[in-house]
Amino acid sequence: MPAPLGHEEFFTSLTTLLTNTSQKTRGSVYLTQTPLLNSQSPDTADKQTLPSILIRASDGNTNAPNPKTHPEIKDKKTKKETKAKVSTVVQPGELEAFYARYAEVCKAGMTGLKKRDRKLKKAKAKGGAGKVVKA
Amino acid sequence: MPSGPYLPTSAAYLKESSLLLQAYPNSTRITTKYTFPKSSPSTSTKKSKSESTPSAQPLTPAAPIATLVLKTYNPESGICLKYRTNKAAEVGRLITALGLLAGGADMASLDGPVAAAGGDVEMTGTGEEVAATSTAPTAAGAGANTGAGVGKGKGKGKKKGKK
Numbered sequence: 001m002p003a004p005l006g007h008e009e010f011f012t013s014l015t016t017l018l019t020n021t022s023q024k025t026r027g028s029v030y031l032t033q034t035p036l037l038n039s040q041s042p043d044t045a046d047k048q049t050l051p052s053i054l055i056r057a058s059d060g061n062t063n064a065p066n067p068k069t070h071p072e073i074k075d076k077k078t079k080k081e082t083k084a085k086v087s088t089v090v091q092p093g094e095l096e097a098f099y100a101r102y103a104e105v106c107k108a109g110m111t112g113l114k115k116r117d118r119k120l121k122k123a124k125a126k127g128g129a130g131k132v133v134k135a
Numbered sequence: 136m137p138s139g140p141y142l143p144t145s146a147a148y149l150k151e152s153s154l155l156l157q158a159y160p161n162s163t164r165i166t167t168k169y170t171f172p173k174s175s176p177s178t179s180t181k182k183s184k185s186e187s188t189p190s191a192q193p194l195t196p197a198a199p200i201a202t203l204v205l206k207t208y209n210p211e212s213g214i215c216l217k218y219r220t221n222k223a224a225e226v227g228r229l230i231t232a233l234g235l236l237a238g239g240a241d242m243a244s245l246d247g248p249v250a251a252a253g254g255d256v257e258m259t260g261t262g263e264e265v266a267a268t269s270t271a272p273t274a275a276g277a278g279a280n281t282g283a284g285v286g287k288g289k290g291k292g293k294k295k296g297k298k
Contacts, residue, residue: 018169025199028170033237035161051161053237060168092238099234103227110169112201113223 002085004054007098010088011105014057017084018109021059025112032056036089050092055102059084141217145205145225148218149232152207155214156236163209165233171201205229 005013014031021027035051061083090098142148156163200221207216220229 021169021171022201024171025201026171026173028168031167031169032164033167033233034164035237037161050239090237095234095238099231099237102234103230106167106169106230107223107227110201110203110223110226112169112171112199113203113226114200114221116222116224 002087004087004089007088007090007094007101010055010057010086011101013084013086014105015109017057017059017086018106019111022109022111028060030056030058030060031106052092053090053095054087055090055098056085056087058086140215141219145218145220145229145232148205148207148216149236151216153236153241155207155209155212155216156239157241159209159211160239162211163207165236166206166208167230167233168204168206169201170204171199203229205233 004010017029021029033053033055036054037051142151152165202219202221203226205218208214
């Protein structure tokens with residue numbers, strides 16, 4: 001596991017990851033958030049101090065050769081073929097600001113999802129029945 | 136990986152997830168998967184609305200629509216909660232909500248009188264916790280309201296869910 005990145009770098013990498021995936025219109029991006037357990041003394045109750053959150057982003061490319069077992073390949077092949085994996089740590093106090101940007105980055109990057117206008121078209125088609133029920 | 140149930144609404148997903156996080160705050164993880172369907176036609180025909188498309192234009196499929204799957208998983212209890220959407224309009228709200236979950240917000244108090252009662256029970260526990268989280272539900276409430284206002288269909292769904 002590479003060392004966690006700063007938030008700026010993380011967002012940059014995440015943007016690239018999402019953009020690449022959206023452009024290829026194939027593949028996946030995995031984002032995980034998990035509490036980072038601090039190895040502090042157990043006296044400090046977990047409830048009082050919220051743990052930091054570890055955020056990971058990956059393209060889940062398990063087919064890519066593991067750089068540990070194939071150290072040479074890493075140099076020869078392009079980055080696209082290796083598994084993309086970045087992470088960052090968010091302190092409890094930074095959560096709100098981080099997630100505000102996180103949401104922006106995701107919104108901007110996840111362009112493969114259904115747009116609103118498409119949804120409206122469908123809603124109109126469906127809407128006839130829906131409206132009758134509603135009225 | 137275990138395949139848990141897909142919850143019908145994002146509100147239900149967030150509510151259940153917050154309960155799971157409260158029960159196992161240290162060992163629960165949330166995964167957000169943004170994925171494009173595999174090129175096999177079976178995936179695209181899965182949804183009824185796209186059924187007609189492949190037969191009409193088999194060689195030129197429209198840009199595949201990605202899906203976003205949120206998954207809350209706790210290995211200790213083996214509980215897995217999932218929510219799936221393909222609407223771009225939901226992304227911002229969902230990610231923001233995940234932030235609130237990460238901050239320990241009590242999403243269960245966001246909607247419905249039953250949930251609110253649960254929140255009250257929670258509040259009698261520790262005064263400090265309430266102080267820390269009291270701002271979050273407010274913000275979340277505002278966000279939820281906005282979301283409901285903007286996405287008309289969503290609002291309808293929520294109302295149905297409540298009843």
